[in-house]
Amino acid sequence: MSLDNIIAKLASIGADLSTRNAVRMALSLVSEDEDLTDQIYVAIKNKAYKEDFSRVPVEKRAVFIPQCLRNVKECPAEFGKYGWECTKCGKCAIGDIIEYGEKLGYKQFYITPGGSLVKKVLKEKVPRGEIKAALGIACWPELAEANEKLSILKIPLQAVPLLRAGCINTIVDLEQVKEAMRLGLGEEASNVGVSANMSPTPTP
Numbered sequence: 001m002s003l004d005n006i007i008a009k010l011a012s013i014g015a016d017l018s019t020r021n022a023v024r025m026a027l028s029l030v031s032e033d034e035d036l037t038d039q040i041y042v043a044i045k046n047k048a049y050k051e052d053f054s055r056v057p058v059e060k061r062a063v064f065i066p067q068c069l070r071n072v073k074e075c076p077a078e079f080g081k082y083g084w085e086c087t088k089c090g091k092c093a094i095g096d097i098i099e100y101g102e103k104l105g106y107k108q109f110y111i112t113p114g115g116s117l118v119k120k121v122l123k124e125k126v127p128r129g130e131i132k133a134a135l136g137i138a139c140w141p142e143l144a145e146a147n148e149k150l151s152i153l154k155i156p157l158q159a160v161p162l163l164r165a166g167c168i169n170t171i172v173d174l175e176q177v178k179e180a181m182r183l184g185l186g187e188e189a190s191n192v193g194v195s196a197n198m199s200p201t202p203t204p
């Protein structure tokens with residue numbers, strides 16, 4: 001059964017889907033695979049926050065990119081105060097994501113090694129009003145966790161899962177990232193192009 005069908009099934013019985021734990025319990029109740037908890041929770045939250053995210057000006061949207069997308073062997077980026085500083089060398093998908101985002105007007109990209117740096121960025125920039133929405137790329141459990149934390153801060157998140165997770169050389173669907181970045185930007189944003197639809201990081 002597809003995720004959408006499972007969500008529809010859960011909704012049809014009036015299940016509480018407001019937290020990860022609630023989703024897990026609801027899945028158990030209808031005898032569906034509890035391992036789908038994070039995927040279902042993230043899908044529900046993406047839908048719920050889509051409109052709020054769309055309303056935030058692009059310059060106030062932060063894009064969080066996991067360092068595992070980098071081409072670790074060849075990446076010339078230096079590590080700075082807010083994570084890796086991509087030079088857009090073309091050796092992994094991150095350069096394409098940033099280039100495309102900049103064409104749309106995005107200004108904040110954070111290539112981070114993990115949650116602690118994300119937390120630092122949010123702690124500094126949310127109270128100053130510099131970040132009002134977030135687009136996160138990560139594995140399902142991290143996206144589910146980020147959703148829980150960001151909803152406390154009232155920051156709408158659009159989450160894009162990695163197609164291949166892991167510690168290095170992960171893969172993301174660039175088309176899905178671009179689609180999320182275009183939310184709320186209208187028709188003309190669709191004409192902004194990049195070189196490829198999907199750009200897996202080369203394996204070493």
Ligand code: SF4
Nearest residue numbers: 075086087089092095
């Ligand atoms: S495009 Fe990828 S490999 Fe090149 S500098 Fe940016 S993060 Fe590093």
